Amino acid sequence: RANVSPLGAGAxxxxxxxxxxATTARTLGFAAAFENSIDAVSDRDYYAEFLFDLALLAVHLSSLGEELVLWASTEFGFVHPAPELGSGSSLMPQKRNPDVAELARGKTGRVVGDLVSLLTTLKALPLAYNRDVQEDKAPVFDAVDQVxxxxxxxxxxxxxxxxxxVRLAEAASDPRILATDLAEYLVSRGVPFREAHETVARYLTESTGEVEATSLQAFDPRFGDxxxxxxxxxxxxxxxxxxxGPSPEAVKAQLARAHETIGQERYFLSKHVEPADVVDRLLKGEPE
Structure with a gap:
């Protein structure tokens, strides 16, 4: 989207x-010249799309940060806070704050604000160049610097x-979290899901003791040994x-596909290194 030369469009x-x-576009290493002069001068869609990508990335990083904050808390205790996750408390000697995760959440509002700032600048602009678009770069640079x-x-x-x-295993030890598995167990034995769902829900509502095989079989004979x-x-x-799915086998396959995708993206980006170097040398006045 941005690999298009605007030179020759004039005002x-x-x-x-x-x-x-087309000649200047090739000389400068661009993939193509502009198709329409007004669009070349006034369009900032590439900035808006880039900022949206950064804002969405920041939102995902914020969600990850929230998980880390919760998991590192005493109430959850799923992870042990490491020095890389944050610093010690300025007041409580025993406490380590998940600063990195909290800042990941906090930075998101700023990056989303950068996107809103650009879109607001572009709102209702008439065609061709307007001095307003001088304000397009600051939010883009800021978002990059934050992300x-x-x-x-x-x-x-x-x-x-x-x-x-150990703590994770304890948190997953309540058999009630396997209620869906019990319903699917009945489905695998020919029970319609609606009925299986109702049966398991009624069992868990009426049960006052441990969720175990003997009480399940006593409640409904369709639960086998x-x-x-x-x-x-x-x-x-x-x-x-x-x-x-979340099984180790399925996750390994997902990781393999993710690594393959990352490899393809890196190869694709490597194709743009040479044109970028050409432009950089020209801007610096260095000989080719």
Whole structure:
């Protein structure tokens, strides 16, 4: 979108001189020249789209930061706060604050604000060049300056986290979280899902004790002897191996596809290094 040369568009209507915008575009390493002179001068869609991408990325980083804040809290205790995640409390000696995660949340509002700032500048502008668009670069540069450090900081924090597997296992030990598995167990034995859902819901509502195989069989004979195998979190996780699921097998496949996509993107971006270097040397006045 941005790899288009605007040279030759003039202020809005091109030129009466016999210039060739395609020649300057090739010389400067652009993929193409502009198609319409007014669009070349007034369009800022590439900035708006770029800022939206950064804002959306910041929103996702904020969500990840929120998870880390919760997981590092005493109430959850799923991860042990590492030095890379934050500093110690200025008041409480025993406390380590998840500063990186909290700042990831905080920076998001600023980046979203940059997007809104640009869109507001572009709102209701008449065609061709207007002095208003001088304000287009500040929010773009600011958003980049905010997002890149957050990416670096979160990458360092994530790679240093120590997960408390015992605490996670305890949190997943309540058999009630496997209610959907129980309903699907009945479905696999021919029970319509609506009925299976109602049966499990009624059992959990009326049950006052532990959720276990014997009480399930006493409640409804359609629960067989093998229902005990359903009441295990690790087994439940391993069985969810459909495409995109959370089982270790499915997640490995997702990671493989993600790495492949990243490799393709890196290759694609590498194709733009040479044109960018050409433009950089020309701007610096260096010989080719």
């Amino acid at each position: 809005l209507a091109g030129s009466t001189l016999p210039i060739d915008p 890149l450090p957050v990416l670096d900081a979160l990458a360092a924090a994530m790679s240093s986290l120590a997960v408390d597997e 093998d229902v005990a195998g359903v009441l295990d979190a690790r087994t439940s996780l391993a069985r969810r191996k459909t495409h995109g």
